[in-house]
Amino acid sequence: xxxxxxxxxxxxxxxxxxxELAAAGYAVVHRTTLAAAAxxxxxxxxxxxxxxxxxxxxxxxxxxxxxxxxxxxxxxLVLSALGSLDDRVRGLRAGGDxxxxxxxxxxxxxxxxxxxxxxxxxxxxxxxxxxxxxxxLLEGKASxxxxxxxxxxxxxxxxxxxxxxxxxxxxRSMLLQDVWGYTFEPNSNVVxxxxxxxxxxxxxxGEPQLIRNVRGQGYVFDVPA
Amino acid sequence: xxRPDPRTRATWRWGGALAAILVLQSLVLAALFWVTAxxxxxxxxxxxxxxxxxxxxxxxxxxxxxxxxxxxxxxIHRERFLALFDARGQRIAGNVATMPxxxxxxxxxxxxxxxxxxxxxKTSDVARLTLCPLADGTRLLAGMDLxxxxxxxxxxxxxxxxxxxxxxxxxxGVGLVAGRRAARxxxxxxxxxxxxxxxxxxxxxPVPVRPxxxxxxxxxINTMLDRLQMLVAEVRGIGDDIAHQLxxxxxxxxAGLERGLREAEDRAxxxxxxxxxxAEIDGLLGIVAALLRLRELENDARRSRFxxxxxxxxxxxxxxxxxxxxxxxxxxxxxxxxxxxxxEGDASLLIEAVANLIDNAMKFGPAGGTVSAQLTCxxxxxxxxxxxxxxxxxxxxxxxxxxRFYRGRRDGAGAGLGLALVKAIVDLHGFTLHxxxxxxxxxxxxxxxxxxxxxxxxx
Numbered sequence: 001x002x003x004x005x006x007x008x009x010x011x012x013x014x015x016x017x018x019x020e021l022a023a024a025g026y027a028v029v030h031r032t033t034l035a036a037a038a039x040x041x042x043x044x045x046x047x048x049x050x051x052x053x054x055x056x057x058x059x060x061x062x063x064x065x066x067x068x069x070x071x072x073x074x075x076x077l078v079l080s081a082l083g084s085l086d087d088r089v090r091g092l093r094a095g096g097d098x099x100x101x102x103x104x105x106x107x108x109x110x111x112x113x114x115x116x117x118x119x120x121x122x123x124x125x126x127x128x129x130x131x132x133x134x135x136x137l138l139e140g141k142a143s144x145x146x147x148x149x150x151x152x153x154x155x156x157x158x159x160x161x162x163x164x165x166x167x168x169x170x171x172r173s174m175l176l177q178d179v180w181g182y183t184f185e186p187n188s189n190v191v192x193x194x195x196x197x198x199x200x201x202x203x204x205x206g207e208p209q210l211i212r213n214v215r216g217q218g219y220v221f222d223v224p225a
Numbered sequence: 226x227x228r229p230d231p232r233t234r235a236t237w238r239w240g241g242a243l244a245a246i247l248v249l250q251s252l253v254l255a256a257l258f259w260v261t262a263x264x265x266x267x268x269x270x271x272x273x274x275x276x277x278x279x280x281x282x283x284x285x286x287x288x289x290x291x292x293x294x295x296x297x298x299x300x301i302h303r304e305r306f307l308a309l310f311d312a313r314g315q316r317i318a319g320n321v322a323t324m325p326x327x328x329x330x331x332x333x334x335x336x337x338x339x340x341x342x343x344x345x346x347k348t349s350d351v352a353r354l355t356l357c358p359l360a361d362g363t364r365l366l367a368g369m370d371l372x373x374x375x376x377x378x379x380x381x382x383x384x385x386x387x388x389x390x391x392x393x394x395x396x397x398g399v400g401l402v403a404g405r406r407a408a409r410x411x412x413x414x415x416x417x418x419x420x421x422x423x424x425x426x427x428x429x430x431p432v433p434v435r436p437x438x439x440x441x442x443x444x445x446i447n448t449m450l451d452r453l454q455m456l457v458a459e460v461r462g463i464g465d466d467i468a469h470q471l472x473x474x475x476x477x478x479x480a481g482l483e484r485g486l487r488e489a490e491d492r493a494x495x496x497x498x499x500x501x502x503x504a505e506i507d508g509l510l511g512i513v514a515a516l517l518r519l520r521e522l523e524n525d526a527r528r529s530r531f532x533x534x535x536x537x538x539x540x541x542x543x544x545x546x547x548x549x550x551x552x553x554x555x556x557x558x559x560x561x562x563x564x565x566x567x568x569e570g571d572a573s574l575l576i577e578a579v580a581n582l583i584d585n586a587m588k589f590g591p592a593g594g595t596v597s598a599q600l601t602c603x604x605x606x607x608x609x610x611x612x613x614x615x616x617x618x619x620x621x622x623x624x625x626x627x628x629r630f631y632r633g634r635r636d637g638a639g640a641g642l643g644l645a646l647v648k649a650i651v652d653l654h655g656f657t658l659h660x661x662x663x664x665x666x667x668x669x670x671x672x673x674x675x676x677x678x679x680x681x682x683x684x
Contacts, residue, residue, distance in 0.1 A: 103510050154545060180542060184577040185514065187643060188584050193549040215503070 002117060003045055006030045007037040007060060008052040008079065013102075017050065020106040021113065033057045041067060041074065048117055049076040050109075051096070061094035068095035075116040079104075107217040111169035118168065130163050131224040133202075133210070144202060144210075154179070155198045162211060162221035171218035195219055235408055240400025247396045251389045258381060263374075270353050270369045271334050277307065277367040278357035286361050290318040303344060306352055306368035320344075321366055327356055339368065351375075410439050414446065426454040470512060478505040515642040522574070522649040531654075533567040534575060536607050536671065540600045543579040547587070555593045558583070562600040565607035568671045570654050578650040581643045582611040582667055590615045590665065606672035617665030627658070 004021055008014040009032045018028045029046070031037040034057045040046065049067075051060040064076045078096035092099060098112050128135040132145040135156070142149045142156060151159065157179050162170055172191040177183050199211045212220045277296075284292050293307050297320055308319025316322065322340040334355045341350050354368035413430060420428050429450065430443035485498025544560035551558035579598070586596040590613025599610045618626050627648035651658045651669055659668040 101514075103513065105507075105510075180546065182542070182573045182576050184573050184580070185511070186546070186577075186580055186584075188547075188550060190546050190550050190580070193553060194546075197549050 001025075001027045002047045003027050003029060004048045004050060004113065005037060005040055005046045006050045007034070007055065007063070008032070008050070009055050010052075013052075016106060017109065020110060024110055024113075026113070034060070034063045038063055038066065041072060042070075046074055048113060049074055050113070051076055051078055053078065053080040061090065061096070064095045077109075077112055077116055105171075105217050107169060107215055108171050108173065111171045111174060111218055114168045115165070115174070118165075128160065128163055130166065131210070133159075133163060135160060135163060144204070144207070147204065149201050151198070151201060154194065155201065158194060158198050159202065162219065166221050166223045169214055169218045169220055174218070233408075236401055236404030239404035239407070240397040243396035243400040244393050247392045248389065251385055251392070255382065255385045259378065262378070262381075266374055267334075267353070271355070273369065274334060274353075274355040274367040278355065278365060281365045282357065282359055286359075286363070289359075289363075293318050297343070304370040304373065306339065306341065306354070306366065306370070308366040310364045310366065312362040312364075317363065319366065321368070324356075324364070324366060325354065327354075336371065414443070417446075421450070426450060426457060467512075467516065471509060474505055474509050478502055478509075481505065512642065515646060519642070519646060519649050522646070522653050531569045531571055534570045534572045535567055536565050536575075536600055536609065537562045539572055539576050540579060540598055540609060543576050543583060544598055546576075546580065547583050551587060551596065554587060556587050556590070557595040558587075559595060559597040560599075561597070563602050565600060565602045565671075566605065568607060568654075570671075574650045574653070578647045578669065579609060579611070581647045582669075585643060585667075586611050586613040586665065589613070606670060608668050608670050610666050610668045612661070612664060612666035615665050617667075618660060623660050 002025075004026050006014060006017055006021075006028050008017065008030070014030055014032075018030060021028050029040055031040060032055070034055055037049075037051070041049065049064070051064060053060040060078065064078070067074065067076075075097045076095065078092075078094075078099045080099070080101055097116055100109060100112055126136070126138040128137070133142065134144075135142045137156070137160060140151075140153060140156060142151050142159060158175065161175065161179055173183070173185065175191055175195075176186070195211070195213075199213075202211055203209050208224055210222060210224065212222055214220055281289055281292070289309060293309060297305065297307055306319075306321050308321040308324075309317040310324045311317055314324045316324070320341055320343040322342050325337045325339055328335050328337075334353050336351060336353050338349050338351055339354070341347055344350065351371050352368040353371055354366060357365045357367065359365055417428050417430055429447045432444045432447065433440045436444060481498065481501055485495065485502075489495045489498050540562050541560060544558055548558055583596060583598060590596055594614035596611070596613045599608075599612075601608050601610065626644045628645060647669075648658055654671070655673055657670045657674055659670060660666075661668070
């Protein structure tokens with residue numbers, strides 16, 4: 001079972017995160033101080049760190065930096081209430097692998113955790129065949145069970161991104177960040193409109209649904225059994 | 226003397242320093258005068274004495290006594306000493322009783338006390354002397370009384386001292402006045418800061434019409450206070466605004482949950498209630514996140530991450546992002562990009578600003594109309610212009626729309642933070658935001674600020 005160390009001193013937030021991760025099938029070890037967290041990590045068996053920044057005995061980034069210096073490559077997700085994007089840069093520089101500013105939706109957290117635990121299939125294949133889907137990235141064409149999907153270039157990129165992360169939640173901000181290349185929260189539901197069109201094109205009348213909406217926060221590409 | 230009040234101490238220090246400078250100057254002056262005068266005088270005397278020596282050396286011994294008497298008789302000031310002594314030191318003629326012993330070191334002349342014979346009531350006098358041996362073994366003592374010199378020096382010292390006294394008082398007085406004036410000025414600032422600390426930001430320091438350096442400092446302090454007062458007012462206003470803005474959705478959320486608890490009967494009913502609640506909470510979190518971002522943008526630290534940004538790609542991406550939404554709403558989104566030079570900036574922030582403007586244009590422009598996003602180049606400076614077919618922001622509201630929580634129209638969704646965010650992003654980049662005098666066009670001028678006089682949009 002995948003073990004996640006959660007370093008967070010606010011009991012309410014910690015409970016919520018623990019419940020969410022447990023529901024997704026992860027074992028969570030919860031610690032509230034840097035010292036205790038460092039001890040658990042050094043003992044081994046931890047697959048992912050979720051680290052808050054402001055802790056009673058110091059700064060969470062220092063723990064990550066210290067562990068990195070000792071050679072621990074455990075992926076780390078940094079949480080912060082500071083809410084500044086410059087903090088994001090500092091967090092990533094200190095050795096964090098992803099950064100999530102508070103307040104965040106639990107779905108977003110779960111999606112990031114999954115992204116960190118399972119690095120996507122980054123083989124530069126130009127032809128992807130998953131279930132009934134056939135994506136030809138060179139030609140810019142895609143088809144579902146022989147039916148050509150008339151996708152715009154952007155839609156093809158979105159589908160490519162989803163197909164490489166089967167069964168995992170992909171949030172709007174992840175799409176905006178990785179497909180468009182910008183980190184910001186749009187006021188309107190622009191990403192949802194793009195995804196809505198993609199879903200209508202991919203999931204035709206009477207066909208099983210391949211792209212699923214998760215609580216209005218993100219999307220999952222389900223590989224048909 | 227111990228003075229606990231630093232202002233009094235400063236006053237005395239000023240006065241004392243001025244007085245000390247004056248005394249020092251007088252002393253230096255006196256010393257210079259003494260050294261110069263004394264040296265001149267001595268050279269003049271020695272010249273006279275040597276003249277005497279050479280004169281008597283040339284005079285035949287038989288005539289010397291007569292010559293000596295004649296010379297003494299001619300000296301009506303009674304300041305000359307001349308005497309002839311034989312080889313054993315006995316006086317042959319002249320007005321000095323005994324021959325003084327020259328000091329060991331020698332030298333051209335020396336100062337010694339002598340016993341005058343011709344000065345009534347005086348048995349001893351101080352004179353500068355010289356002893357010249359003559360050819361026949363006798364010696365000539367030539368000398369000059371120093372009474373006058375000493376008198377002159379004494380007078381000089383006296384006058385310097387007397388002159389010093391009023392000078393000292395004057396220096397002390399000026400110092401006290403200057404010190405007190407400085408203390409008064411500092412006092413004014415101190416009293417003001419005390420009032421500011423106690424929360425009164427309305428006070429200002431007086432600035433004279435023609436300010437000196439202290440007046441300029443006061444003017445600067447006043448400017449600082451203006452800015453401070455504005456910021457404090459803004460912060461107070463923001464606090465009120467935030468409370469007000471959050472109260473409405475929170476009340477709605479609470480009412481919705483309460484009603485759901487009362488009325489929902491099955492799982493589906495509760496799920497619907499929870500979904501509505503979540504949507505409401507997301508809206509609230511959105512407001513909080515936008516406020517945090519505004520604060521973050523207003524603190525300029527983010528500039529360190531600026532890099533060259535390709536505005537053409539950025540505007541095209543913004544259009545691409547909004548195209549499906551525009552189509553869904555029956556709006557035509559036109560995107561035209563001229564080639565422009567790259568600008569220093571943060572691409573994510575700039576696209577957020579452009580996206581906000583496009584979003585506003587689609588939201589507030591006429592239904593089924595056209596929204597255009599244009600990237601143009603004017604005098605080497607890129608301009609991003611977003612326009613819809615509507616009238617735009619009413620003139621009276623233009624200064625208000627970039628403030629937090631200002632909503633021109635109450636019917637639309639949103640908390641009224643969009644344009645405030647755009648303005649903050651534009652300011653952070655050192656760019657400027659312009660509203661067209663007619664119509665709805667809003668322009669981001671992606672270049673350094675020009676002098677403040679030009680507020681109209683570029684053509």
